[in-house]
Amino acid sequence: MRRRRSLLGGSVMIAAALLVASGCASTPPAQPETSQTPAPAPTSPTPTPETEAPPTPAGDPTCETIIPDQTVTDFEAVGWTARAEPFRVGELELPEGVQCIWGDFSTATDHVQIYGWAPITAKQAADAQKYLKDAGWRVEESAEGVMLTESADTTVATDADGYGLTYLFGDEWVKYADTKQGLLLVVWPLP
Template sequence: MKRTAGTATLLLLAGALAACSSPAPAPATSTSAPAPTITAQPGTGSNTAPPEPTADPEAATCENLLPATLVTQFEEMGWSYQQSQLFGVDAPLPDSIQCTWGDYASHSSESVQIYAWSPIDDATATAMQDALVAQGWTREVKDDVVYITAGDRSAVVDENGYGMTYKFVEGSVSYADTKQGLVLLQWPR
């Protein structure tokens, strides 16, 4: 059988395409053998997209919500935390975390520090802000950040007179027992 340059080019092209989509077939021993049948493995067909990475994002915990050095300082003072959820308008926010650090071992936890974070949608954030303002909290807006603070009505205030404060940014809300305490929250990373 006589082969032409066109036939050789077609054979090379077919071989290159087959090599891209599956392991190379064993060489044919006869020129009249039928072309090999390519069978795709499940999930590897040419019309399927490559699999997405399955690594889950890290979840917020009381240990990683704050700088490691602060967590170490709390532990060296004998403090531990109690974990709960951040409360929204009328129920805890799903997927939220609230960490109340204090000296629970000695049962004299008169002084605690509270840090919380939660994902939040726009409608829930607006309802929560409106409910807090209706209770007498103060709303402040700076750039794209909304702060809702209890101000000096809190038992503990920072050097600027801010007590318990919520910080709303697009997609999340964080909370600390002072506005200055919000700077310590490192979530999301």
């Protein structure tokens, strides 16, 4: 059904473009019309149905690939760049991941955005969650996984719901952002 709408919409747009072009043309068509059926007009590639997973990017996660392209473009438009660091949960370093601080590093400021993603084993996840719980971080279970957010007593900045720095542990991966809402921007394909 969606493909039919897409093809119908494309046909309507082509027909409209032809009508506009024919009304604006100042010379008659080069070839006389015939009763033969015209060749089909070239169309753009068929869009990928929404049910298919997006292709997994090649390479390791980077500051520019773990968040949406448009977000990267928006940051760059205001002069922000990213500083990549190893992904850490306390003393645990996950070298295959990346933790990124986006901001304007040409001036001293605390106005930054933080995003991270890393693969993680079940044992590493259990150790990291224990470390965060022992440090007073709040634990919440969700359909996506286990979320831990810093204590309201120690947070510097929060989102509209009162969440500061937040980790989300899924099945063999962990996301990190400076707020719970920021986790929505971490879109690196999950394993």
